[in-house]
Amino acid sequence: MKVGGRKLARVNCRVTPEPQEGTRSIYRKDSSKIEPFIVGRGDVDYICGKCNNIIAKNVSQGQIAADAVFQCPNCQSFNEVE
Numbered sequence: 001m002k003v004g005g006r007k008l009a010r011v012n013c014r015v016t017p018e019p020q021e022g023t024r025s026i027y028r029k030d031s032s033k034i035e036p037f038i039v040g041r042g043d044v045d046y047i048c049g050k051c052n053n054i055i056a057k058n059v060s061q062g063q064i065a066a067d068a069v070f071q072c073p074n075c076q077s078f079n080e081v082e
């Protein structure tokens with residue numbers, strides 16, 4: 001039996017308008033440092049739907065809460081995971 005190798009997937013987030021206060025969990029960076037919000041041990045990278053900056057690196061599919069919105073530290077757009 002052949003065991004499939006783990007393939008690193010790259011998933012584009014969906015750019016969304018700024019959510020209303022209190023409706024979503026918004027993650028933003030306090031510093032201007034451009035780095036992923038989450039670094040895990042999975043095999044999926046989530047990238048900004050606008051500028052391709054890495055939002056979450058090596059996470060597992062489904063690890064990110066559906067109500068999470070990430071403000072890209074590079075282009076300031078709001079990204080959600082589909």
Ligand SMILES: [Zn+2]
Pocket residue numbers: 048049050051052053072073074075076077
């Ligand atoms: Zn961006």
